[in-house]
Amino acid sequence: MSFTIGEAPDRDDLGDYPKVARQHALAARGVRVPPGVVLDLARARAVLRATASERDEALAWVSEQFEAGHALIARSAGCREDREQTSGAGLGMSIPGLRDLSQLEGALAMIEAHGRTLVDVGNLNAERTLMLIQREVPRRALLVVVRGGEPGDRFYVEVHGPGAGPEPLAEGRSPDWAGPLGEWGDDSRAKVESLAAQVSASEGGPHGADLEIVVDPEGEAWLVQARPLTAALHPGWAAFSEAVAREGQQKHMRGSLLFDGEHNPAPLSRAHAWVMRRLGTLRPGRSGDPVILAGWLYVRVLPRELGAHSGEIMSVYDALAWLRDTALPQARVELASFAALLADQPPIRAALARAEALFLAMIDEYVGRLVPARKAALARTAGADYDPGTDAESETAPLSLRARAHFLDVLPAVWDIASPSLAELFDEVDDDEEEHALPESEAAAARLLGEWDDHLFACGLAPLRELWRYAGRRLDIDDARVFLLDGDELVALDEDALALGDADELERELRRRAELLAAQAQLDPPSRIIDGQPLPHPFGGRLRGLAIGEPFEGPIAQRRDLRDLLADPPVAGAVLCIPALTAQAAVALVRLGVRAVCTEYGGALAHGALMARELGLSALIGCHGCTRLAEGTIARVDTRARRLFASD
Template identity: 25%
Template sequence: MRSVLDLDRVAADDAQVGGKARNLAKLRAAGLPCPAGVVVPAAALATGNWRSELEDACARLRAPLAVRSSASIEDLSSGAAPGLFASILEVAPDAVAEAVEAVATSARGVAVRSYCLLRNIDPEAVAMSVVIQEQVTDVLATGVLYTRPPSRPDAPTLVVDIEHSDDGPWAGERARDGSGAPVPLPPAAWQQLVDHALAAERAIGAEQGADVEWVIDRSNQVWLAQARPIVHGEEMRPAPIELFQFSHGDDREWSWDVTHNPDPLSPAQAGLVDRVGAIGAGFEMRVVGGYLYTAPSATPAPGAELPDSAGAITRFFTDEIVPAVDAQLAAFERGSEPPLGAALSAYDQVVGLYGRRVAPTLRAGRQPLQQFLAAHSPEANLSQSMTALLATRSDRHLAARIRRVAAGDESIDSLLAYAAPMAPAWDVAAPTFAEDPAPILEAIAAERQRSDKRRPDDTREADAQAFRVRASLDGADERAFESALARAREAHELGETDDHVFFRAQAVVRRALLAVARRWQLERPTDIFYAKLDWVLEHESSPHCPEDFGRLVATARAVRDQQQTTSMPLSFRAGRPRKPRSRGAGLGWRGIGCGGRARGPVLKVRDLGSLREPAHGRVVLARSLSPSLLFQVAGAAALVSIYGGPLGHGAAMARELGLACVVQCHGAWEALADGDDVWVDGDAGLVVPAPD
């Protein structure tokens, strides 16, 4: 067996040379402009008897040379392993042997091992071949072209990402024949690139589309550096327009509660929403396609009268609301498991109390400041001004209490008791922290390990904004502003507490549902959350699991799986989805989406070589994405980068591993800090701030 094979002599099904070499051979066999080259098969590399033969082969190639990997797990339709292995460019003929050894060694890297473990591949079974090709010189432009859009293989479009050119980087989507708005490339070269890329798709048999790396030299000649099948992420379907028909004739804007509920609700949680859709708090809730949407109430919200004295809102909450909530929930929290009917009745009472008493009081607390700002600063954005003035750090936040425990200022037992009814998601199907305190304990441990304890001082920014307002006032106006500001901040502070009240009521319902699951001896107790709430209530007294329960749950889980692949609009009005603004108040940061959706705290990666904290469950924010980052971000919720293209290795890796990803998200690096809670929509290309 020869130790070095010419690419023109590699068979289409030759398993010994790896995916990249086979695809390159197919391109050349189809007559496409792919640079000439050779490959050293894995078996030859293992024997070491390849050097003299390689020297003779390279003498027939034009320098400089590109030395690239062709691993057994690389560039396949089942997985591309993009960018994991080494590639070395500008190699002189007398340095090829050393470059081949370096590329071969990259198969044993930490990133490769992590990728294999995540894909359930035996790392020891990876066989590495190495390709040596002529490198294109005098380059005009380089980039990547996907013959079908990521996650949309049936779409009649292609996507091009120009990584380098005289005009700078550029990315866009065009028709499959290349028509549409001009692309910043010479027109003849652009059409030639499209034609060659589509031919490459056919040549390598990539039925779901081809990922083509290309180079254009200054004579406008297009070269295909490589082509491989696209590994698509989960395809997101546009939401059926029928979902929004109920709002025809309704001029209210229905907004997705994306910061609290980015995922489809369980049937049990949807049932809770249906019970209290209109709670008299100034807004209505509705489940649309499995997702929670809210709109201003169609009827006037109740008002509230407050004494004009400091601490009036706090006293109202402490003296009236807390005892009323305790009267409804305390017995169910401490005693035996409540019947479902009784738990739902208590839930209704607590939510009704919020709508009738708490929400109007908090609204009345904020209203004087809103009216003052509208009268004295009519040119300012009211929403932004209120946000800036009220952005003080609250000791009521769970995150603040975690920091106090880490600093030794509060006991873990006290924190766990407070967090017991809370959960990582606003869904009755989510286990409470009493059931699984691990996320709280991990957060405390991570906080204690922080080398940099400094955090953005929100209170300082809020005080600076207040100072700017005061500077334009005098006398009675300044006193009126101080009074309105104090009351609004008190209302804002207590607004953080109502989340805890809702969690308490939700946890009581969860206890009752799990009690039914135990009585029915369900093999998987969490199935109870996938039956409709009214149905469970109707059958609660049954000593045995009803016969049709399994069918109902299987159907509900399948429906939820479908809902998770539906791309929902951020808002809709009068039966029509509304396109999101690119940079609206509170909307966040826009980039190029690469698929997926997730929520989590930010972890900024300044040095790709090491992470200061575990990435598990975090939204990793980096200036750029590199496959070498992979082994550090295993278990991350999402990846966000400031630079890089949607077709780059980092984005391709995110899709392959099922991570939500947004690239070219300018402004996020400067605006976000470690620990900031964000929601990443890799379909819309948005990173949205979430509540603390």
């Protein structure tokens, strides 16, 4: 059976398919929904192969669309999708850009095969599927619009432009713009707001609504998806905001703040938080303007996205050569000089000033030379992305591993001066690594610069870590606790042993801070905060992410960070779930033989995405919710569906 969307269907089970039922009901009410037809997947391919006289009304409509030059999109609609309690987001499959019947038949075959795969991972209803075949609206922008279920909740939007590819949500692409819908500057905003308000009023559940809207070249808004949210937009906000209020930090939540989960997916030590605050004070506008809220690091601008450079921009090749031949060797000299300084037992004030000066000099070089060079190269090579599987240089060492062995002594397990280096964590270190020529392609050189700049950053942080450890020895405080003190407190204690009270008072305060850090680690920080309100996590859907490599199945292995991973390696064949993969992780992944990984944070430009491609891993990057799955759960990393399926 088949029927046209918005017209009376000749079937009485439409309520079993919420995605189709909503599209049909909204079209019947006059909502701007792309025209289309509905077919049973089980018989649609047979109908396509029938002669013209045997085809029903729905297939006649399809033929008319193709003859008129319209592209179509085939979207599966299962009975588990888009319900109030079980959204099933990601269970379905969509194939856009269809321009003739043979392409449509091929798309239906792919969707049918995908349904059989879902049966293999426990979705017994996968075979109960309808097909939405709709006219594909030419896209000026694809919007994901969400609103919570509480009175006064506002709409938030993620905007993907026409250059984002055919399926930016399924591919886990970063949006071109994200924030409150009311602040989106496009001239179609009023029409989008009207459509969103109309639909969410009827289709939202207790937690709110999740809509996909396409804006066509004329600025008209079309509804392509409507579903109720099955959980609060940010269930951890109450606890997080209470923690911020307890620490008196609400004043720092003005403007737009971005959680830097890609680099610091855990709360900072008090020592590192102090360093970040000092950086923001001493280098305003050149540091991303870091803000620490309840221990978590937020920035107003990611370092790689800092503003335009006013001077001459180095080529990416010159930047790499400068790093290799000048900056990194000089950083080694400075580290040796700082070690010699500490050997003379200087006062902490003087040693801290020197360590901070080395760190700030590194920041100036990093922001002044490396960021502009890489930004310019990435802009020029955006259409020629480096593919390690096909590039002529793929026979050399992967970029994510190249020269790493020479810097294991300074590369921290996590980007925090309280973190030990990889050399401190590895049983043995072999830095006898073959030297490689710089890449010939600009795309590869830009990617390598994104790896090597971490070596310079690590060399800049290393003196600060050594300063805290030196202070611990000088003040008779062990490494486990000295990083609970900030830089001002180290100086104060060095100059007055009773600056923080007597020994018992100091002990109690350090214990309280350790407990606070443990409590902060249990919080769920929002991905963005705008004027004191949380912007929800990326809307692409829970357990969906940027897909890399082949499908993989195995038991979930939850690890908090690289240090945790090295201390407790997962069993062979496990699916590693970790908040983020920093640049340093490539060395550990290769040593441990990890084959599949899912990260909570990250995107197309994250280190995790590059290393997963180069190391041949199966991966989902930015797979929100993966770190909340139970240890040992059997899961399938379905890189074709771009989703992590976990057994119940």
